[in-house]
Amino acid sequence: MTVGAAVATVGAERLPASVRTLSSLSRIDYADHFVLPTNAAATVEQWARVMFGDTPDAIELFLWRGLMGLRLSRTPSADTVAGWRIGEQGDGWIRLEAASWFLAANLVVQASGDSVALGTFLRYDRWLAHLVWPPLSVLHRRLVPGVLRKAASRIAAGKVCSGVSTR
Numbered sequence: 001m002t003v004g005a006a007v008a009t010v011g012a013e014r015l016p017a018s019v020r021t022l023s024s025l026s027r028i029d030y031a032d033h034f035v036l037p038t039n040a041a042a043t044v045e046q047w048a049r050v051m052f053g054d055t056p057d058a059i060e061l062f063l064w065r066g067l068m069g070l071r072l073s074r075t076p077s078a079d080t081v082a083g084w085r086i087g088e089q090g091d092g093w094i095r096l097e098a099a100s101w102f103l104a105a106n107l108v109v110q111a112s113g114d115s116v117a118l119g120t121f122l123r124y125d126r127w128l129a130h131l132v133w134p135p136l137s138v139l140h141r142r143l144v145p146g147v148l149r150k151a152a153s154r155i156a157a158g159k160v161c162s163g164v165s166t167r
Contacts, residue, residue, distance in 0.1 A: 006148050009034075032119065035115050053082050068136070071098065081096055092110055102124070105122050108121065120144075
C-alpha cells in the first residue's frame with residue numbers, strides 16, 4: 001500500500017468547482033478538502049464507513065452532537081454513516097448531511113484509483129456558528145489527515161464491508 005501526505009485546501013473559493021458542486025448547501029460559509037494519495041481500493045461508501053463507522057464514537061458524539069448540535073441518527077442504518085444521513089452519491093463520491101439549529105453540514109468522501117478525499121462544507125444559519133466553528137475547525141483540520149491515513153491502512157488490510165458495519 002502506498003500512502004502519501006494529505007494535501008489540504010481551505011476556503012470554498014479555493015476549491016475546484018467540481019468539488020464545490022458536490023455540496024447540497026445553498027451557501028458555503030466554510031469549506032475544506034483533504035486529498036490523500038493511496039492505492040487502497042474500496043467503494044466510496046466503504047471509505048465513508050471505514051472513516052466514521054455506522055454510529056458516532058464518543059469523541060464524534062461530543063464534537064458533532066455536543067458542540068455542533070448536529071441531529072444525528074442514533075441507530076445504524078443503510079441510509080446513514082455515523083448518524084449522518086446519506087444525502088446523495090454518485091460515481092466516485094458520497095455526500096453525508098446533518099444539521100443543527102444554527103448550522104448545516106456536508107461531509108463529501110471521494111475515491112479514485114489513486115486517492116481518497118474528504119471535503120467538509122458548512123453553512124452558518126445563526127450567529128452562534130460564527131463563534132463555534134472557527135475554533136473547532138482548527139482541531140478538525142488537525143484530525144482529518146489521520147482519519148484518512150487510518151482509513152487507508154484499514155482498507156489496505158482488507159477491513160472493509162459492503163453495508164452497515166461496525167468500526
